[in-house]
Amino acid sequence: LSDSSLNVDSVPRVRMEVRFRKVRGTVLVAANDQTLELTETAAFSSGEIDGVRAVSDIGAALAREYEIPEEMAIDDTVSLIADLIADDIVELVA
Amino acid sequence: VNTDFTYCGAVLEDLGLMPEGSLSTFVVGSMARGWASPASDIDFVIVTTEEFSDERAFSLDVPLDPPAVPTVAFRHEDRRWELKYWLESQVDQLFDKISWEAFDQDQKVGDRLTEVEVVFLERLVTCLPVRGDDWIQRRRDQLEASAFRSILVMQALTKADEKVETALSQLAGDDPESGVLSARDAFGWAMDALLISHGEYGALVKWRARRFRAAAPKLLSFEEYWSYETMRTYDPSKPGNWIEAVARLCKKVSMEVEI
Numbered sequence: 001l002s003d004s005s006l007n008v009d010s011v012p013r014v015r016m017e018v019r020f021r022k023v024r025g026t027v028l029v030a031a032n033d034q035t036l037e038l039t040e041t042a043a044f045s046s047g048e049i050d051g052v053r054a055v056s057d058i059g060a061a062l063a064r065e066y067e068i069p070e071e072m073a074i075d076d077t078v079s080l081i082a083d084l085i086a087d088d089i090v091e092l093v094a
Numbered sequence: 095v096n097t098d099f100t101y102c103g104a105v106l107e108d109l110g111l112m113p114e115g116s117l118s119t120f121v122v123g124s125m126a127r128g129w130a131s132p133a134s135d136i137d138f139v140i141v142t143t144e145e146f147s148d149e150r151a152f153s154l155d156v157p158l159d160p161p162a163v164p165t166v167a168f169r170h171e172d173r174r175w176e177l178k179y180w181l182e183s184q185v186d187q188l189f190d191k192i193s194w195e196a197f198d199q200d201q202k203v204g205d206r207l208t209e210v211e212v213v214f215l216e217r218l219v220t221c222l223p224v225r226g227d228d229w230i231q232r233r234r235d236q237l238e239a240s241a242f243r244s245i246l247v248m249q250a251l252t253k254a255d256e257k258v259e260t261a262l263s264q265l266a267g268d269d270p271e272s273g274v275l276s277a278r279d280a281f282g283w284a285m286d287a288l289l290i291s292h293g294e295y296g297a298l299v300k301w302r303a304r305r306f307r308a309a310a311p312k313l314l315s316f317e318e319y320w321s322y323e324t325m326r327t328y329d330p331s332k333p334g335n336w337i338e339a340v341a342r343l344c345k346k347v348s349m350e351v352e353i
Contacts (some may be wrong), residue, residue, distance in 0.1 A: 014342075016262050020345065022353060050346075
């Protein structure tokens with residue numbers, strides 16, 4: 001599955017070769033010889049990615065956690081997942 | 095369970111094994127945690143300002159100055175007692191190694207700590223005093239403020255990542271049995287990282303379930319932990335499923351555990 005098939009029903013999964021570290025409150029992601037720093041909300045959403053739940057479920061969890069409108073949270077989640085796919089951090093399993 | 099070991103000080107004095115001017119004496123290990131069996135040793139640490147010397151002592155090597163920890167073992171009332179004599183100056187050197195400055199300079203500083211050094215520091219957290227409570231509390235506070243926990247968590251997460259990569263590589267290389275063994279290793283390291291992050295130190299596998307119950311991490315219930323530990327969901331016809339489940343759990347731990 002490619003980035004182009006990403007939608008709210010897609011199921012993302014963190015690629016196995018990706019390494020995460022939570023250093024003094026900041027979540028760092030290492031993939032392809034680059035290290036990225038995740039924002040708090042991106043870190044939360046990344047933590048919800050389990051290879052089972054759909055993008056819409058992750059967005060709904062984000063909405064509950066930060067008390068923001070669900071539609072907005074799902075849109076943000078789609079954008080985040082697209083970025084994570086582009087950085088080879090996440091892949092789609094469905 | 096007896097948690098009062100103050101009587102041991104007089105026993106050690108009678109045997110000529112309590113140096114004058116020692117700063118602190120404490121019981122460590124399974125006895126101090128209340129996890130001992132009838133056959134368990136009783137392990138002591140005695141901290142001194144002068145080097146301990148006795149014909150009954152043998153030495154444990156440490157990369158410190160002086161490079162040895164004198165150790166004495168004997169039987170008393172049907173139980174083996176083991177005493178380790180640490181110099182205060184060696185303890186100072188050890189704390190220098192686990193400073194935040196040392197960790198910030200090299201996050202792999204944990205790889206240069208020896209087992210003897212790590213065990214000494216780990217056991218400070220749960221030791222029970224014979225004498226010298228003030229010394230213990232001061233050093234515990236110092237340990238809590240140091241980078242020790244982060245050093246060990248970082249080390250365990252790195253090992254877990256390495257073992258996951260090995261397991262997946264072996265699985266991809268049509269060697270699932272080796273992959274399962276590597277995944278078990280990865281799981282052990284990930285659990286160590288999780289438990290250490292909750293202040294539950296100790297690398298011995300035999301205590302992991304007790305440490306898990308003591309830490310009670312929110313990330314994983316004891317039942318889930320025990321299911322992985324006993325490989326309850328492992329299907330011999332589909333070993334890859336278990337390996338991948340362990341790999342996902344390790345990833346989850348590395349995202350949640352604070353360094």
